[in-house]
Amino acid sequence: xxxxxxxxxxxxxxxxxxxxxxxxxxxxxxxxxxxxxxxxxxxxxxxxxxxxxxxxxxxxxxxxxxxxxxxxxxxxxxxxxxxxxxxxxxxxxxxxxxxxxxxxxxxxxxxxxxxxxxxxxxxxxxxxxxxxxxxxxxxxxxxxxxxxxxxxxxxxxxxxxxxxxxxxxxxxxxxxxxxxxxxxxxxxxxxxxxxxxxxxxxxxxxxxxxxxxxxxxxxxxxxxxxxxxxxxxxxxxxxxxxxxxxxxxxxxxxxxxxxxxxxxxxxxxxxxxxxxxxxxxxxxxxxxxxxxxxxxxxxxxxxxxxxxxxxxxxxxxxxxxxxxxxxxxxxxxxxxxxxxxxxxxxxxxxxxxxxxxxxxxxxxxxxxxxxxxxxxxxxxxxxxxxxxxxxxxxxxxxxxxxxxxxxxxxxxxxxxxx
Amino acid sequence: xxxxxxxxxxxxxxxxxxxxxxxxxxxxxxxxxxxxxxxxxxxxxxxxxxxxxxxxxxxxxxxxxxxxxxxxxxxxxxxxxxxxxxxxxxxxxxxxxxxxxxxxxxxxxxxxxxxxxxxxxxxxxxxxxxxxxxxxxx
Numbered sequence: 001x002x003x004x005x006x007x008x009x010x011x012x013x014x015x016x017x018x019x020x021x022x023x024x025x026x027x028x029x030x031x032x033x034x035x036x037x038x039x040x041x042x043x044x045x046x047x048x049x050x051x052x053x054x055x056x057x058x059x060x061x062x063x064x065x066x067x068x069x070x071x072x073x074x075x076x077x078x079x080x081x082x083x084x085x086x087x088x089x090x091x092x093x094x095x096x097x098x099x100x101x102x103x104x105x106x107x108x109x110x111x112x113x114x115x116x117x118x119x120x121x122x123x124x125x126x127x128x129x130x131x132x133x134x135x136x137x138x139x140x141x142x143x144x145x146x147x148x149x150x151x152x153x154x155x156x157x158x159x160x161x162x163x164x165x166x167x168x169x170x171x172x173x174x175x176x177x178x179x180x181x182x183x184x185x186x187x188x189x190x191x192x193x194x195x196x197x198x199x200x201x202x203x204x205x206x207x208x209x210x211x212x213x214x215x216x217x218x219x220x221x222x223x224x225x226x227x228x229x230x231x232x233x234x235x236x237x238x239x240x241x242x243x244x245x246x247x248x249x250x251x252x253x254x255x256x257x258x259x260x261x262x263x264x265x266x267x268x269x270x271x272x273x274x275x276x277x278x279x280x281x282x283x284x285x286x287x288x289x290x291x292x293x294x295x296x297x298x299x300x301x302x303x304x305x306x307x308x309x310x311x312x313x314x315x316x317x318x319x320x321x322x323x324x325x326x327x328x329x330x331x332x333x334x335x336x337x338x339x340x341x342x343x344x345x346x347x348x349x350x351x352x353x354x355x356x357x358x359x360x361x362x363x364x365x366x367x368x369x370x371x372x373x374x375x376x377x378x379x380x381x382x383x384x385x386x387x388x389x390x391x392x393x394x395x396x397x398x399x400x401x402x403x404x405x406x407x408x409x410x411x412x413x414x415x416x417x418x
Numbered sequence: 419x420x421x422x423x424x425x426x427x428x429x430x431x432x433x434x435x436x437x438x439x440x441x442x443x444x445x446x447x448x449x450x451x452x453x454x455x456x457x458x459x460x461x462x463x464x465x466x467x468x469x470x471x472x473x474x475x476x477x478x479x480x481x482x483x484x485x486x487x488x489x490x491x492x493x494x495x496x497x498x499x500x501x502x503x504x505x506x507x508x509x510x511x512x513x514x515x516x517x518x519x520x521x522x523x524x525x526x527x528x529x530x531x532x533x534x535x536x537x538x539x540x541x542x543x544x545x546x547x548x549x550x551x552x553x554x555x556x
Binding site: 002023026027030031033034035036054055056057058060061064137155156157158159160163 | 426427450480481482483484485486488489491492505506507508510511512514515516518519548
């Protein structure tokens with residue numbers, strides 16, 4: 001089988017737009033062959049997850065594209081890197097250790113990518129629209145774009161997200177196509193009270209279960225209460241994309257491709273039906289957080305995925321009500337655009353009085369920022385809790401946002417009675 | 419014995435077969451510095467892929483495997499070639515990028531895997547036009 005190329009694809013391949021675009025097209029065609037795509041489609045934007053430094057080869061790749069004056073052909077945002085470029089003093093790494101990570105971030109900028117350095121590009125001005133074809137990397141962004149917005153992307157990653165950006169094309173396969181967006185595994189919430197509250201931990205717990213049980217298949221979820229806001233859907237998707245490889249879920253009555261169950265299943269039958277009971281959610285959260293109440297904490301880590309302006313407003317309200325006095329630092333990872341949009345007075349008070357440390361361009365679970373790991377770190381993020389132990393050696397306590405603020409004040413894990 | 423195959427990353431290479439009994443993710447599964455399988459849950463844990471013809475029914479896991487394969491090719495700890503039972507876009511891209519950056523091929527082909535055992539001498543010839551063959555000597 002051979003991928004059918006358009007006239008402009010062939011022109012790129014022949015080098016008419018320069019060697020960088022030709023190389024990118026060559027790689028894209030090989031990838032399309034390997035996934036069995038019959039042709040390529042246009043994309044309207046890309047999000048590139050290439051800025052975390054994993055070794056010399058990734059830097060060589062981007063620098064080679066930049067050396068031949070390559071430019072992205074569609075608007076392209078960048079995922080987090082290894083360094084907070086705005087607050088470099090936060091990095092617990094010396095200048096030499098920071099150098100390759102910085103070079104990688106700069107090399108992507110040289111290709112015309114926007115220096116957004118956020119894992120939540122859907123919070124920015126470049127948020128895609130329903131039905132748009134895009135090529136995104138970063139697992140939480142992928143599942144959010146597909147599920148909450150109804151834009152269309154596969155799980156792109158290393159090299160390929162950038163190759164799509166450099167060509168403005170993607171293989172016509174997978175979640176770009178209607179028929180592959182049908183819910184395959186149906187999850188039913190059962191046994192919950194009729195007045196089920198839309199708590200943050202419910203969405204995290206359901207996300208962890210969906211990811212673990214659906215793997216990479218499309219999930220349909222029935223029985224979720226209406227979320228307070230899209231941040232709860234962000235948390236669900238990020239958790240599912242951590243415990244599994246979820247790229248698309250439909251929450252019936254909530255997400256745009258699933259006004260009714262029949263829409264989520266495209267009129268068909270699910271391959272499998274799974275029940276989620278209250279004990280399953282409690283168990284999933286329990287496994288994430290082995291730390292009991294009363295254990296001293298060294299930090300609170302919020303903003304995985306990056307804190308939205310809505311989440312900042314909730315945090316400011318809580319800080320003003322609870323008044324933590326710098327008991328444990330409260331790290332908040334967020335996008336640089338989001339940080340710049342905040343009320344300066346409220347942010348300054350949060351920093352000086354309540355021990356908030358804003359982190360941009362990166363995230364506290366992927367790089368060396370936390371200086372003291374001699375105790376537990378508390379988070380409201382399923383994704384942070386899932387990855388931080390292996391990535392940075394943290395011991396994790398999970399709780400609601402309000403619990404995190406109360407714990408920061410007490411200097412130990414405090415959770416409200418369930 | 420010569421077996422017809424399909425080429426995904428071109429090149430010619432020969433080596434001793436290492437047949438994996440479970441799918442392998444290069445990311446988290448292979449140490450690029452040493453070329454050894456480092457996933458303790460993998461049945462071939464500890465085996466060295468460097469210079470061998472890696473044979474597996476399918477690859478597994480994260481898209482970051484592209485970078486790890488490219489990194490092994492850069493560090494010369496990569497397999498001599500990879501023979502798969504079904505196509506894998508992630509390894510294909512890693513091999514392609516590294517071939518172009520470092521001028522070293524790690525051919526990737528897909529063919530029937532029956533009758534190939536660890537220790538067999540394999541020679542892989544993969545063209546740029548999709549055609550490939552695997553020569554198997556016991």
